[in-house]
Amino acid sequence: xxEQPTSFGHDPTAPQAQPSSRSRRRIEEEAExxxxxxxxxxxxxxxxxxxxxxxxxxxxxxxxxxxxESEDILQESFVQMWKKIAGYDxxxxxxxxxxxxxxxxxxxxxxRARQRQSLLVDAVTLDLHLFFRITAxxxxxxxxxAHHEEHCLGLVHRVLVLRIEGGTNRASPHANVVERDPxxxxxx
Numbered sequence: 001x002x003e004q005p006t007s008f009g010h011d012p013t014a015p016q017a018q019p020s021s022r023s024r025r026r027i028e029e030e031a032e033x034x035x036x037x038x039x040x041x042x043x044x045x046x047x048x049x050x051x052x053x054x055x056x057x058x059x060x061x062x063x064x065x066x067x068x069e070s071e072d073i074l075q076e077s078f079v080q081m082w083k084k085i086a087g088y089d090x091x092x093x094x095x096x097x098x099x100x101x102x103x104x105x106x107x108x109x110x111x112r113a114r115q116r117q118s119l120l121v122d123a124v125t126l127d128l129h130l131f132f133r134i135t136a137x138x139x140x141x142x143x144x145x146a147h148h149e150e151h152c153l154g155l156v157h158r159v160l161v162l163r164i165e166g167g168t169n170r171a172s173p174h175a176n177v178v179e180r181d182p183x184x185x186x187x188x
Contacts (some may be wrong), residue, residue: 030090031090033047033095034095038085038086048095048099052099056074056099056103059103060073060074060077060107064107064110070107074103076106077099077106080102084102
């Protein structure tokens with residue numbers, strides 16, 4: 001029975017195309033560069049940087065869209081590459097592909113951190129807005145009736161505690177606040 005070709009019509013027994021002499025030379029140069037970098041050669045790492053920095057910077061900038069942040073990420077990426085060069089395996093990827101993956105992950109991590117920070121700033125801004133809106137309304141009520149002063153401060157304290165503990169319903173900032181009726185009863 002004849003051997004069936006694998007997916008996409010690729011026959012693993014077919015002769016493989018040989019790389020051109022130019023490609024072989026590039027592969028050999030890259031292998032030597034990796035050997036030198038693994039041995040801790042700073043000039044080899046400088047060559048690596050000079051060869052790949054511009055392309056990596058462009059890719060990082062396309063992800064984060066910020067010049068300064070892209071420069072920082074590029075630097076962090078090269079520091080990580082310097083530290084992890086011993087784990088580079090040329091059988092798994094080219095040196096440039098390995099560098100792209102490290103830089104891309106760094107850029108995406110930074111983008112996610114920026115998004116988390118933005119969400120935190122939005123939440124704090126909302127908390128401050130609610131705090132000042134509530135205290136302004138309660139302050140005017142306190143000025144009209146002195147006996148409500150304790151109630152006003154207690155209400156603000158409860159709102160802050162609930163917001164810090166995450167207990168406030170976002171749909172209604174007053175949902176979990178229990179107020180005291182001046183006549184002694186409780187209302188929600």
